[in-house]
Amino acid sequence: MTGGAGAALALAIPFLAVPGIWLARRRPNVREAVTFLAAVSLCGLVMSLAPAVLCGERPAIDLFEMLPGLSVALKVEPLGWLFAAVASSLWVVSTFYSAGYLRGNDEGHQTRFFACFALSLGAAVGVAFAGNLLTLFLFYELLTLVTWPLVTHHGTEEAKRGGRVYLGLLVGTSVLFLLPAIVATWVIAGTLEFAADGILAGKLDASSAAVLLALFMFGIGKAALMPFHRWLPAAMVAPTPVSALLHAVAVVKAGAFCVIKVVVGVFGIETLAGLGGAAWLTAVAGFTLIAASVVALRADNLKRRLAYSTVSQLAYVTMAASLLTPLAVMGAALHLVAHAFGKITLFFAAGSIYTAAHKTAVSELDGIGRVMPWTMGAFAIGALSMIGLPPAAGFLSKWFILSGAMSAADWLAVAVLAVSTLLNAGYYLPIVFRAFFVAPGTPSAGVREAPLAMVASQVVTAGACVALFAFPGPVIGFARAVAGG
Amino acid sequence: MLLAHLPILIVVLPLVAAPLVVLVRHGGVGWAVALGVSAASTAMSVAVLAEVPGTGVLSYAIGSWEPPWGIEYRIDAGNALVALLVSAVATIVLPAAKRTVLLEVGADREYLFYALFLLCLCGLLGIALTGDAFNVFVFLEISSLATYALIALGRDRRALTAAYQYLLLGTIGATLYVIGVGLLYLVTGTLNFADMAQRLPAVVDRRPVIAGLAFITVGMGLKAAIFPLHAWLPNAYAHAPSAVSAFLAATATKVSLYVMMRVYYSVIGAPTAFGAEPTGAILMALSIAALLVGSGAAIVQRDLRLMLAFSSVGQIGYITLGISLASAAGMTAAMAHLINHGLTKGALFLLVAGVALRLGGTRFEQIAGLGRTMPITSFAIVIGGLSLIGVPGTAGFASKWALVVAAIGAGLWWVAAIVLASSLLALAYVWKFVEAAYLSAPPAGAPARGEAPADVTVPALVLTAAVVAFGLHATPVLEASSRAASAFLRGWP
Amino acid sequence: MNRDIILRVVSKLLIPIALIFALYVQFHGELGPGGGFQAGVIIAAAMVLHALIFGLAAARALVPEWLVETMVALGVLVYAGVGVAGLLLGGNFLDYFVLARDPAYGQMRGIFWVEVGVAISVSGVMLKIFYVFAGRGRALDDKP
């Protein structure tokens, strides 16, 4: 099988899984088996593309012509491969976890859940392997639409409101800013095909580059740059596996991915650096980073704290991309991976706590680590990764971002990174501390560890965080390829 | 030999079939004849459309009187496309009409329905294909009179007032059009569009020309329901028999828009219409108002059918916006949206016909929980709604893309911004449906899970599939629209 | 009203004359003012007069609804048939020149049949309109 066909097959697998899931709707075990099978085969397929991509091959395929001169085209590039690899491997884990969570909490509409989950993965793979901006936009919007039923899963008034904010902000920004940016790129450059050194090179002056960059960056609402971050906390009404999907597997990762992709593949690092059009972006991202951390610090609801942590972590990626140095871009790519594994661990843990103890507030977690040691152990590793401490993957990515900031001599960015690390520690470590070292206020009788499927999943992802720290070689190889080195 | 006569056969076939249906006085036969004629017209339109790129313009002299003395049928890539849209939508709507007409109109008047339908089809095709200004008026009235009667056959008494309202405004519109034509006739001495185009530049006194342009704009604006001349449309679409709603929503206003394009570009000429006179600015302002007001009004409707009707007012704004840009890109967008919106609204009104058939109404409290009671129909309505918003992968995206490219290409960033902002209004009304269908419980006494009969659902799904197909692979529509646009811009010298 | 002897007698005299005048207008149409439209209206007027004097029921017995509808359709068909005949004889639609060997005669023949069609349709339409309104109004006024 040629690489291009492999990419097309990878895109097809999640979509093909949907009819299977639907047919098995009356038999949950078969249904989850179908999902699992699809996830494993997708993951295996993506992994099988790795050697070729590392060797410098760029498997590509044109699927069909959508608009005159503009095809829906797939092209596997290092960054896209990283994203696809993260999404597909986390799909495998989260299938287990979701099954445990949904059954443990007696959630309804489980078939719809798994079908939409599979569709989201399909859209994420489409975003990852998009060969041009049009394809990217197509799957970006599809991702928003198919995750809406997941966000509003409970169907309550609150879910409805959350869904409105979610949809309104994501579709609103993409239609108002991203689409005109894409059309303008098409009008200016005459092509939407990503290129290693950017397609707008030499076609823009400084001011229009800044405007276009602003349209792109605010248009990619999934990257949650302030002031368009409200959808993330609003989407917290969803069941926890959905939050995991949004925050770690597909949605925000798609946003971060698009940010890097646009900076590298559309503008080109050198072009943008030459025009000096990204300094404001560093500032906005830095502000988002600090502000979101401060909000997270004050949030008592665990999921809300995690949500604002995501906003801040996404700003790392955007800021890293805006530094426009190869090292920082490498850091951005690495952070995409590291944050995914760290954040999914945290959400898994939050879901486990809810399932086992029905607790949602940080202040209720006193001593919970003693009854749920595995869960809170995983949580601790995820938290370390978020803060950027060894032995977790977050350390690596922050290291590269910091090196990038220093090599760019952007001392503001360095300061922001330093402060934010402190803030991260400030809102994560107390949770870990409470869980293990504060005696429970009220004896929570009958609270036990969460169901096995859930515990196992979070242990696996926490292990992956550590493994990425211990054996970073392959991932760094890909990240280096992203930065063009 | 047959090929040479296709331009007239497309129009004559329904004209002959209509009285035959009256003579036979049998509903089933009438339906079969109407379906056969529509299918034949579609086939002939395809043949003509395939023919025009080679020959450029097909000209047919009625009664062998050479134009400009006789009436000429003149077909280029522009009107062939319109004829194809009209006949194709008729062919798809008719299978679904059988059951709904029997239910809503009654068996005793069924044959009259199909006779009127054929007359309406004949009129719309005639408007599209004729090259004679007065002939346009005659066909306009044939289609309009048939339409008034068709709307009046609707389910309740509000259909009568809707039809009466439409009759008043439609007649005023047609009369204003014919006054405009009269003024042009007075200064050129000809009614043939092509001949008129040739003689107009030599006319010294411009005032009658400008007055004619204004009269035709307002007249056709009334028929095309351009804001603020749209008052007749929502009630007419909402209360007409279901099949009529679907057919008219997809075709009737589109044909009037075609006449506007023809007069602006082929007869008056873009330099006069858009250069010397402020037609473009006026049309653009009205289009933008239509986008915002139409979509805004759609949000607050409490009936799905009315919501779709108001959405049409907004969507027509996209087409006129494309016309007002007076560029090849703008006209391409206008033609593409004319087709894509026709398909989308046809699909949506057919789907809603199925909903009305099963649930007995389309008010939002009746359709609550539609995702559970009629899952397939409900999902298809969502897809149609996505096309109204312009989500990529649906036909609506392709034409919106073309429109934004045209606006940005012309340097009109703010227009592009408004176009896109109005999509968010569409998002609001479409999501009102989605929330009602998927996040509300069905009302008490709702029928069990199931779909409308296949003869209603399948044609609707065919159109929905076309919406998706032309969204994922929009090249055929956009290229045909681009050919049509260049045919308009080239004019009829 | 139908008991009024004068009206009955006068109308019996007038209606045949009106019909003959209609035929005159019809067939003289190619040479002088006149034609199928006018003739059709005069025919319908004669029938309306009959209905006014002898009552709607009598008129409906004489020219029943189905016949009226048939006339409307038939007229259009005759008209379209002339057009199609032109097509079949090798000309364009509504091409009169090919209807006879001598084009000038073909013109006359074509116009003649078109006018026949028009007359049938117009008289049918006029009667139909009359029937519709006359029937409706009566039903409504009968209600208390």
Place this chain on the structure above:
Amino acid sequence: MTTLGHLGYWATVALLMTGLYIVIARGHLVKKLVGLGLFQSSVYLLYIVPGKLVGGTSPIVDQGARVYSNPLPHVLILTAIVVGVATLAVGLALAVRIREAYGTVEEDEILAADDHDG
């Protein structure tokens, strides 16, 4: 050309505006149709008047006649009149059926009844 020379046009405009005013201002459905008829008749005038040439005869070939009036507008307007009749018939038929359905032909009463229906 004097103001009087444009008499036909003045009459056209007067009919047009009168008709339109009646359509808009009157609530009675039948009166509206009367206004519509006036409105349409302005078109007849617009077409017919310029077709007449001073001193022209009817367009039938005759010895001694040199100047003919233009016959085409008459033909067109004959068509327009037929259309007008048909429109009037449909309009009246609708008015009758509205009367049957609503018991009134006054627009505001009909609107009130519709509002009542919801």
